[in-house]
Amino acid sequence: xxxxRAPEEKRREQILRAAYEVAIRAGLDxxxxxxxxxxxxxxxxxxxxxxxxxxxxxxxLLDRVLATSxxxxxSDGLERFAHAADGLRTFLRAQIEELARRPHDVRLFFExxxxxxxxxxxxxxxxxxxxxxxxxxxxxxxxxxxxxxxRASDVTPDAFAAIAVSLISGFAVQSVADxxxxxxxxxxxxxxxxxxxxxxPPASPPPIRS
Amino acid sequence: xxxxRAPEEKRREQILRAAYEVAIRAGLDxxxxxxxxxxxxxxxxxxxxxxxxxxxxxxxLLDRVLATSxxxxxSDGLERFAHAADGLRTFLRAQIEELARRPHDVRLFFExxxxxxxxxxxxxxxxxxxxxxxxxxxxxxxxxxxxxxxRASDVTPDAFAAIAVSLISGFAVQSVADxxxxxxxxxxxxxxxxxxxxxxPPASPPPIRS
DNA sequence: CCATTTATTGACCAGTTGTAAAATGAAGTC
DNA sequence: GACTTCATTTTACAACTGGTCAATAAATGG
Numbered sequence: 001x002x003x004x005r006a007p008e009e010k011r012r013e014q015i016l017r018a019a020y021e022v023a024i025r026a027g028l029d030x031x032x033x034x035x036x037x038x039x040x041x042x043x044x045x046x047x048x049x050x051x052x053x054x055x056x057x058x059x060x061l062l063d064r065v066l067a068t069s070x071x072x073x074x075s076d077g078l079e080r081f082a083h084a085a086d087g088l089r090t091f092l093r094a095q096i097e098e099l100a101r102r103p104h105d106v107r108l109f110f111e112x113x114x115x116x117x118x119x120x121x122x123x124x125x126x127x128x129x130x131x132x133x134x135x136x137x138x139x140x141x142x143x144x145x146x147x148x149x150x151r152a153s154d155v156t157p158d159a160f161a162a163i164a165v166s167l168i169s170g171f172a173v174q175s176v177a178d179x180x181x182x183x184x185x186x187x188x189x190x191x192x193x194x195x196x197x198x199x200x201p202p203a204s205p206p207p208i209r210s
Numbered sequence: 211x212x213x214x215r216a217p218e219e220k221r222r223e224q225i226l227r228a229a230y231e232v233a234i235r236a237g238l239d240x241x242x243x244x245x246x247x248x249x250x251x252x253x254x255x256x257x258x259x260x261x262x263x264x265x266x267x268x269x270x271l272l273d274r275v276l277a278t279s280x281x282x283x284x285s286d287g288l289e290r291f292a293h294a295a296d297g298l299r300t301f302l303r304a305q306i307e308e309l310a311r312r313p314h315d316v317r318l319f320f321e322x323x324x325x326x327x328x329x330x331x332x333x334x335x336x337x338x339x340x341x342x343x344x345x346x347x348x349x350x351x352x353x354x355x356x357x358x359x360x361r362a363s364d365v366t367p368d369a370f371a372a373i374a375v376s377l378i379s380g381f382a383v384q385s386v387a388d389x390x391x392x393x394x395x396x397x398x399x400x401x402x403x404x405x406x407x408x409x410x411p412p413a414s415p416p417p418i419r420s
Numbered sequence: 421c422c423a424t425t426t427a428t429t430g431a432c433c434a435g436t437t438g439t440a441a442a443a444t445g446a447a448g449t450c
Numbered sequence: 451g452a453c454t455t456c457a458t459t460t461t462a463c464a465a466c467t468g469g470t471c472a473a474t475a476a477a478t479g480g
Contacts, residue, residue, distance in 0.1 A: 190373055243469085
């Protein structure tokens with residue numbers, strides 16, 4: 001008793017959307033072939049017909065999440081900040097706000113991160129995403145018109161980008177775990193101050209801006 | 211056909227140790243009543259006899275992990291650094307090295323963190339642990355003989371502690387996900403530099419090094 | 421030495437899981 | 451109109467899940 005037919009790509013997309021919905025609602029553990037099928041109002045047999053195996057489904061979902069989510073795939077949204085006066089700072093602030101707004105995506109990311117510990121193919125994708133994120137930060141740092149290069153010579157742009165990633169992900173970790181005891185505003189202010197310390201045009205040798 | 215008997219506490223401890231072993235080896239998903247029982251060479255009935263339900267078992271395991279692990283429960287190991295000249299810096303370095311040495315514990319922590327998103331009792335414990343960690347950092351910062359108080363007035367000790375947590379957890383996240391592309395040494399060096407910037411006796415109001 | 425308690429086991433249950441395979445029918449081809 | 455194709459559903463299954471419970475035996479106390 002087959003139902004309506006649909007072109008390959010559309011079905012896959014529909015299933016992936018359903019899988020994302022389930023993952024957001026019930027976590028990666030909740031992503032079972034049957035739950036996804038139910039969400040998409042399809043038979044679970046069809047899900048496996050299109051994705052072969054459950055693992056391939058969750059792998060495909062990760063691809064989608066990394067590409068879609070403004071958090072890490074963010075190569076799209078980056079240009080907006082590239083030409084802003086102090087691009088890096090506003091970018092970080094925007095990211096932090098975005099993260100605070102989408103705690104479910106954050107959790108999903110960390111669930112995949114943990115999964116990556118045991119499944120190399122997943123880890124590769126996560127590592128790639130983090131790497132891309134750092135690279136984006138680096139170019140943002142390099143192109144920024146308002147941000148002068150790093151003061152100290154022993155601070156490489158790479159390491160600086162890694163620190164920025166830590167500041168962002170650490171914010172996510174703490175704010176999600178502990179919304180009451182964690183003061184987001186103070187955190188953001190301190191991050192800003194910290195960046196100024198690291199980036200601001202050398203204030204010590206006074207900038208003779210005659 | 212009962213087997214050997216053992217005192218209540220000993221059995222619980224034995225089971226928890228087995229549970230930890232399983233969690234490290236197979237992740238939180240792998241922690242099933244039967245897997246734990248097998249690891250402890252007991253019947254699965256006994257595990258439930260002592261812990262009532264699986265959820266209570268994993269909750270008890272979390273308590274054990276938080277109390278045992280040098281990572282977060284660390285109130286024990288903190289005194290060692292309290293009186294060191296630049297306590298905070300050496301403490302952070304020690305933590306980073308410890309984290310790099312025990313990636314499995316890191317993963318376990320994040321798995322619990324993600325679980326906490328859906329189970330409030332778990333989240334409470336995680337949040338408490340993070341809070342305690344920040345507090346420890348704060349007192350370390352306050353008591354440190356070598357570390358002067360924060361320079362900028364708008365940087366509260368709380369926010370500073372939160373930043374420190376981010377630097378540590380962010381290191382864990384990136385180094386585990388991406389061991390090749392991530393340069394641990396440069397990261398550590400930059401953290402050190404960053405702390406100096408934030409903590410060092412005011413060097414910017416220029417020491418007029420004419 | 422008998423009675424009670426209780427830690428321990430193993431069998432069992434109902435439910436869920438991933439996956440395979442058969443049954444079904446709609447759309448196209450000759 | 452018969453024939454093939456194939457997306458779709460249904461059914462089937464073996465493995466595993468958390469949990470219950472009666473049976474068992476070791477310890478305990480009288």
